[in-house]
Amino acid sequence: MDGLVQLQKQLVDYTASLFHEGFLDEQFNQLQQLQDESNPDFVVEVVTLFFEDAERLLNELSKTLGQPSIDFKKLDAHVHQLKGSSSSIGAQRVHRVCISFRNSCEEQNVEGCLKNLQQVTHEYSLVKSKLETLLRMEQQILAAGG
Amino acid sequence: MAMALETQFHVLAVDDSLIDRMLIERLLKTSSFNVTTVDSATKALKFLGLVEDEFRSFESSVASEIHQDVDVNLIITDYCMPGMTGYDLLRKIKESKSLKNIPVVIMSSENVPSRINRCLEEGAEEFFLKPVQQADVNKLKPHLMKSRTKEENEQPLNNKRKEMEEIYSPNKTRLRCSS
Numbered sequence: 001m002d003g004l005v006q007l008q009k010q011l012v013d014y015t016a017s018l019f020h021e022g023f024l025d026e027q028f029n030q031l032q033q034l035q036d037e038s039n040p041d042f043v044v045e046v047v048t049l050f051f052e053d054a055e056r057l058l059n060e061l062s063k064t065l066g067q068p069s070i071d072f073k074k075l076d077a078h079v080h081q082l083k084g085s086s087s088s089i090g091a092q093r094v095h096r097v098c099i100s101f102r103n104s105c106e107e108q109n110v111e112g113c114l115k116n117l118q119q120v121t122h123e124y125s126l127v128k129s130k131l132e133t134l135l136r137m138e139q140q141i142l143a144a145g146g
Numbered sequence: 147m148a149m150a151l152e153t154q155f156h157v158l159a160v161d162d163s164l165i166d167r168m169l170i171e172r173l174l175k176t177s178s179f180n181v182t183t184v185d186s187a188t189k190a191l192k193f194l195g196l197v198e199d200e201f202r203s204f205e206s207s208v209a210s211e212i213h214q215d216v217d218v219n220l221i222i223t224d225y226c227m228p229g230m231t232g233y234d235l236l237r238k239i240k241e242s243k244s245l246k247n248i249p250v251v252i253m254s255s256e257n258v259p260s261r262i263n264r265c266l267e268e269g270a271e272e273f274f275l276k277p278v279q280q281a282d283v284n285k286l287k288p289h290l291m292k293s294r295t296k297e298e299n300e301q302p303l304n305n306k307r308k309e310m311e312e313i314y315s316p317n318k319t320r321l322r323c324s325s
Contacts, residue, residue: 027277030277030279030280031169033280034169034172039172042172045168046165046168046169049164049168053164077228080226080255081163083255084163084166084255084276085165085166087255087276087277088163088165088166090277
């Protein structure tokens with residue numbers, strides 16, 4: 001019984017820290033509220049989709065920026081998608097970098113875009129690892145009878 | 147066996163983003179709506195029975211309306227989609243005799259006043275900023291109740307033609323999503 005309570009407290013603290021550090025925002029709470037007994041895997045499903053989507057888009061961004069002649073419209077379209085999906089799951093820091101990234105695309109600023117790509121890749125890997133930890137903790141709680 | 151006083155409302159959700167389709171579907175279902183999701187405006191039009199007749203060579207496009215048993219009470223669509231935008235979809239619906247009374251709601255991740263006004267002027271009931279919240283979805287029922295009452299009060303149109311045809315002016319201008 002003690003172990004479960006401890007796990008639950010750890011999860012609460014961990015989640016709070018993610019909000020506090022700006023990795024996640026209120027939208028993530030909305031996602032959790034949409035999960036219930038009839039849709040017990042909703043958060044995992046959406047987060048997994050986000051990972052797949054983000055990784056695909058980051059690849060595309062990298063490819064597009066690697067072309068001899070950069071297609072800024074295409075770049076912007078990809079960033080727009082990533083901006084949308086990160087906003088939809090509450091990945092605040094990723095979303096913020098995407099906003100800057102779109103500005104760089106609009107200005108056709110190659111250096112700016114390269115920097116933004118680096119930043120968004122970094123922010124994405126951070127939030128991915130944190131979400132994976134969070135989901136793992138939730139699984140542990142479920143397994144412990146929570 | 148008791149008869150249900152009202153059938154569930156059926157919402158058609160249109161969004162090219164899979165994540166957003168999942169979200170809107172969940173949001174709508176928690177409000178007890180029946181939900182159909184499609185990933186493009188073209189698919190939405192097909193679902194609604196409004197299909198463009200490619201074989202006619204008129205100067206202006208002709209849309210034949212196929213009588214559909216599908217009963218959609220509300221359409222909620224993303225604004226920015228590849229190909230046909232949510233705005234184009236809104237226009238086509240409002241130009242259609244059989245579909246124009248279906249309330250349409252537009253969603254967008256961008257807060258652009260001119261975009262919002264354009265959609266509202268074209269007949270959208272609401273404009274929701276993404277990410278869409280439960281509070282937004284809660285605003286939908288009144289629009290649906292209003293349509294249902296309207297339907298019940300309207301006299302059936304006297305239509306001698308078996309197949310309804312419409313001619314609408316071709317919309318050649320593609321609106322860029324960033325405008």
